Amino acid sequence: MKKLLFLLIVFPFIIKAQSIYKFDFQIRPRFEIDNKDFNSSTIPNTFTALRSRLGLSLKASDDVSTYIQLQDSRIFGEETSTLSNSRNIDLHQAYFKINNLFDLPVDIKVGRMELKYGSERFLGPADWHNVGRSFDGGILTFKSSLFNADLIAVREFEKFNIGDSLDQNIYALMTDLFLFKSYKIQPFVIWQRVNPTNYLDRATLGFYIASNLRNFQHEIDFGFQIGSALINGREQDVKAVTFSINANYTFSHRMKPSIGIQFDYASGDNNPLDNDYKAYISLYPTGHKFFGYMDYFINLNNDTYNLGISDIILKCGIAPVKDFNVSLNYHIFHSVEEYVYSGGISNEFGSEADLTLKYKYNEYVNFQGGVSFFNPGDIFARLRGNDLSTGYYLMATVNL
Numbered sequence: 057m058k059k060l061l062f063l064l065i066v067f068p069f070i071i072k073a074q075s076i077y078k079f080d081f082q083i084r085p086r087f088e089i090d091n092k093d094f095n096s097s098t099i100p101n102t103f104t105a106l107r108s109r110l111g112l113s114l115k116a117s118d119d120v121s122t123y124i125q126l127q128d129s130r131i132f133g134e135e136t137s138t139l140s141n142s143r144n145i146d147l148h149q150a151y152f153k154i155n156n157l158f159d160l161p162v163d164i165k166v167g168r169m170e171l172k173y174g175s176e177r178f179l180g181p182a183d184w185h186n187v188g189r190s191f192d193g194g195i196l197t198f199k200s201s202l203f204n205a206d207l208i209a210v211r212e213f214e215k216f217n218i219g220d221s222l223d224q225n226i227y228a229l230m231t232d233l234f235l236f237k238s239y240k241i242q243p244f245v246i247w248q249r250v251n252p253t254n255y256l257d258r259a260t261l262g263f264y265i266a267s268n269l270r271n272f273q274h275e276i277d278f279g280f281q282i283g284s285a286l287i288n289g290r291e292q293d294v295k296a297v298t299f300s301i302n303a304n305y306t307f308s309h310r311m312k313p314s315i316g317i318q319f320d321y322a323s324g325d326n327n328p329l330d331n332d333y334k335a336y337i338s339l340y341p342t343g344h345k346f347f348g349y350m351d352y353f354i355n356l357n358n359d360t361y362n363l364g365i366s367d368i369i370l371k372c373g374i375a376p377v378k379d380f381n382v383s384l385n386y387h388i389f390h391s392v393e394e395y396v397y398s399g400g401i402s403n404e405f406g407s408e409a410d411l412t413l414k415y416k417y418n419e420y421v422n423f424q425g426g427v428s429f430f431n432p433g434d435i436f437a438r439l440r441g442n443d444l445s446t447g448y449y450l451m452a453t454v455n456l
Contacts, residue, residue, distance in 0.1 A: 076116070082109040086186075086451035092350060094432055094441025104132040105186045109148065119156055125149040129187045148190055163197040171208070171340070173230050174242050174264030177277045177300065180342030189340060191226070206230040212248075224250045240266040246339060254291050258283035260339060274303040279336070287333050296336040298322040298356075300346075304371065316371035320346060322356045324364025324393035335362040348387045349410040350428050350447055352436075361439070364392030365405065379416040384409065395435045404433025425450040 084107045091100035111125040127148035135142045151167025170181040170190050182189040193210025208228040215222040226248055233241040242264040250256040262279035277300040285294050304316035322336040335357040347353035347367055353360060366389070373383035389405035412426040430436075430445040 076114060078113045078115075080109075080111040080113070081454075081456040082107070082111075083454045084108075084451065086449055089446075089448040091446045092352075092430070094430075094436065094443050094445050096443040100446075106130050106132060107186050107188075111149070120152070120154055122152040123149060127187070131186075146187075148188065161199040163199070164194065165197070166194040168192050169195075171210075173206075173244065174240075175266070175275060175277055175300075175345075176342035177264075177298075177346060178244065178246060178260065178262065178279060178339045178341060179228070179230070180340065180345075182340075182342050182344070184342070184344035193226075202234055204232045204234075213250075220251050222250060222255065224248065224256065238267050238269060240264065248339075254284065255286045256284075258285050258294050258337075271306050271308060272303070273306070274301075276301055279339075281336060285333065285337075288328065290331070292331045292333040294333050294337075296323045296334050298336045312373075312375045314371075314373045316369075318367075318369040318371065320365070320367040320369070321392070322360070322365050324360065324391060325357075325362045326393045328362065335360070335364055348385075348389075348408040348428070348430070349412070349426060350408055350430050350445065352405075352408075352430065353389070360391060360405075361395070361435075362393075363395055363435075366390045366392060381414045383412045383414075385412075386410075389433070391435060397434075397438055400434075402434035404435060406433040406436045407431050420454060420456055422453045422455075423451070424453070 085104055086106075087102070087104045089100050089102050091098070106129075108128045109125055110127075111123065113121065113123045115121045125148045127146050128144045129146070130142060130144050147168060149167070149169050151165055151169045153163065153165045155163045157164050168190050170188070171179045172181055173179045180189070191210040191212070193208065196207040198205045198207075206229070208226070208230065210226045211223065212226055213222070213224040217223070226246065228244065228246045230244045231242060233243070235241055244260075244262055244264070246260045248256055248258050248260075258281055260279050260281045262277070264275070264277055266275035267273070277298070279298045281294050281296040283294050284291055286292075298321060300318065300320045302316070302318040304314055306312055306314040323334050325333055325335040337357045338355050343354040344351060347356075347365065353365060353367075356365060368388040370386045371383065373381060375381045387408040387410070389407065390403045391405060392403075394401045394403055408428060408430045410426060410428045413424065415423045417423060426449055428447045432440065432442055432445070436442075
């Protein structure tokens with residue numbers, strides 16, 4: 057009787073606490089075999105990366121909430137012994153959010169947070185990375201029936217110099233237009249600025265358009281960079297462009313076979329001696345999603361040797377059994393500008409094939425594995441090596 061009375065008294069408080077506090081957990085081990093050095097005589101490097109996250113959301117009212125997420129990122133065996141402590145725990149996210157500020161259609165979010173917009177080609181959390189990307193700053197969201205607009209202000213670098221010298225800030229306007237029911241239309245402006253501005257004063261203007269018309273899906277990314285930046289030791293005018301066109305068709309069959317084609321482009325710089333810099337510079341993308349899973353083209357201007365890149369992607373996929381998907385992407389990489397070497401010129405970076413298998417074990421556990429092959433073209437053969445490059449991985453993701 058006493059136990060029953062105790063439960064009757066405590067139970068309402070437990071229910072109320074569950075509506076205020078909510079925990080989330082993630083554990084993600086990934087085993088990799090890395091033979092990406094274009095040298096078949098070397099022994100592949102094998103390692104296991106582990107990312108663990110613990111999140112706590114608190115909802116004080118319908119309009120006020122907070123979220124805190126701790127993260128540990130490590131490689132198996134990186135500590136000097138089983139008794140050492142590498143102290144990898146970091147604060148991945150910690151922010152508060154107020155909805156309908158002053159009873160206006162305005163939300164505010166301040167703290168440390170992930171930013172994820174559109175296809176994540178320009179702003180994304182880089183979730184494949186064992187750490188992942190987060191930003192320190194705030195977002196002011198304006199809401200209406202015709203559009204939503206996020207005004208973003210975050211600090212990328214804090215140098216603590218007098219007059220905020222060499223601090224780097226990011227300001228952005230990310231919009232979502234509700235013009236057509238079947239389409240996402242999201243124009244944006246992302247402005248990167250360093251004080252003094254002769255170091256960096258660059259804006260990227262663009263848009264993301266996506267639609268899912270029954271069996272046919274397509275999306276377009278576009279970005280144009282203007283401004284100035286300190287590149288190769290001198291201030292240069294920036295004029296660069298990137299775009300992507302992606303189309304996929306899924307057949308009406310129980311195994312959901314699909315085919316697709318995609319074209320990605322980022323401009324290069326054809327004259328390193330003038331003061332016009334035309335090579336597109338990556339912003340803050342979820343890089344692993346684009347330009348091949350071998351990750352040779354993450355930082356585009358550096359990884360392409362300022363030559364720019366075009367990527368033709370042929371895609372196919374199938375779900376042979378329930379909750380199991382197989383996909384194959386084939387990339388053909390070329391430079392936009394010509395690579396000149398002793399005895400000739402070339403535009404060939406190489407080609408890559410990415411085979412990916414995904415299995416949803418249940419609502420909490422997902423498995424993913426893949427194998428990738430990169431066949432170097434003339435440019436990579438001369439600058440990196442001429443042997444076939446390979447990579448393998450097996451990953452489990454547990455979300456609770």
